[in-house]
Amino acid sequence: MKITLLALVALAAIASAHSVQLVNEFEAWKAQHGKMYASLDEHNARLSIFADNKLRAAALNARSQTATFGMNAFADLSPEEFKASFLSSSPATLPSDYTLDAPAGNKDIPSSYDWRTHTPPVVNPVKNQGQCGSCWAFSAVSAIESAWALAGNPLVSLSEQNIIDCTLNNEAYCIKYHGQKSCPAGCNGGLQPEAYLYVMANHGIDTESSYPYQAVDGTCEFKSSSVGATVSNWTFVSTYEAPNEEAVAEALVEHGPLAIAADASEWQLYMGGVFDLPCGHSLDHGIVIVGYGSKKTILGKEHPIWIIRNSWGASWGEKGYMYLQRGDNKCGVADYVTRPIIH
Numbered sequence: 001m002k003i004t005l006l007a008l009v010a011l012a013a014i015a016s017a018h019s020v021q022l023v024n025e026f027e028a029w030k031a032q033h034g035k036m037y038a039s040l041d042e043h044n045a046r047l048s049i050f051a052d053n054k055l056r057a058a059a060l061n062a063r064s065q066t067a068t069f070g071m072n073a074f075a076d077l078s079p080e081e082f083k084a085s086f087l088s089s090s091p092a093t094l095p096s097d098y099t100l101d102a103p104a105g106n107k108d109i110p111s112s113y114d115w116r117t118h119t120p121p122v123v124n125p126v127k128n129q130g131q132c133g134s135c136w137a138f139s140a141v142s143a144i145e146s147a148w149a150l151a152g153n154p155l156v157s158l159s160e161q162n163i164i165d166c167t168l169n170n171e172a173y174c175i176k177y178h179g180q181k182s183c184p185a186g187c188n189g190g191l192q193p194e195a196y197l198y199v200m201a202n203h204g205i206d207t208e209s210s211y212p213y214q215a216v217d218g219t220c221e222f223k224s225s226s227v228g229a230t231v232s233n234w235t236f237v238s239t240y241e242a243p244n245e246e247a248v249a250e251a252l253v254e255h256g257p258l259a260i261a262a263d264a265s266e267w268q269l270y271m272g273g274v275f276d277l278p279c280g281h282s283l284d285h286g287i288v289i290v291g292y293g294s295k296k297t298i299l300g301k302e303h304p305i306w307i308i309r310n311s312w313g314a315s316w317g318e319k320g321y322m323y324l325q326r327g328d329n330k331c332g333v334a335d336y337v338t339r340p341i342i343h
Contacts, residue, residue: 112293126320
């Protein structure tokens with residue numbers, strides 16, 4: 001009885017600081033997303049952040065003409081916490097000796113294209129990186145999975161954990177640029193080329209089933225008997241030195257889904273529609289372009305889009321995907337575009 005009375009007193013105190021409606025919304029949101037907190041202090045802190053994000057989502061909705069934002073599974077995280085847990089801290093740098101295989105961008109291609117509808121399938125279901133800055137590995141692995149399938153092999157789910165564990169702080173897979181270097185740092189970030197370099201040097205990447213994802217840095221446990229795919233080379237398709245969305249679309253149609261880096265700092269509360277808000281070019285998140293076309297927006301007009309496959313689970317955005325405005329290099333979508341090569 002004592003605990004119950006204390007809990008009631010605590011809830012009364014919370015309600016006095018926040019509206020009863022907000023507290024009820026938070027409790028319903030917690031139940032929906034299975035959220036539990038270790039202490040009352042933690043609960044109150046998350047409620048305050050939830051309240052801040054509710055205002056933030058309303059402001060984003062007021063600014064956007066074509067997207068909606070709301071209280072998704074990330075609504076109890078501050079922007080700083082979200083960035084630290086889900087985005088990469090590694091700057092997207094171009095290797096000093098990088099290769100660029102960029103189509104001219106003037107080829108007659110379809111007005112829309114979506115690799116998710118290909119038969120046989122070449123895109124796996126959306127995955128979830130959890131609270132680990134491993135987006136770079138998920139992005140590279142997704143592109144490898146699709147390229148492997150398009151080369152005539154069965155679609156297989158490959159191991160991001162293999163990449164994270166076996167490249168961690170390994171000088172062999174560092175990207176060298178302007179006398180400096182960027183090295184894979186597991187859950188603290190990395191770059192897609194570092195993942196490609198590992199798979200090439202290692203003569204393969206293990207399957208997801210043989211080397212399951214843990215969302216933490218671990219010890220390398222690669223098994224050559226469990227290799228699910230190999231990569232023979234890789235290339236850039238478009239870079240921040242000369243971003244070209246037309247070339248990206250052409251390469252997408254010709255070669256399959258492309259691994260990219262983009263500025264995802266405003267994506268936390270995205271629920272759906274076409275993301276059209278201003279965003280920078282601080283390339284802090286690795287994702288995959290699986291298609292392009294146009295989408296009817298909440299205003300009833302067709303809007304040009306990229307179809308972005310994310311790694312924040314199927315409950316985020318449009319079943320794990322985002323529709324990103326196409327045509328103005330939104331969020332740096334054409335600044336760091338790569339593809340693996342399978343022979």
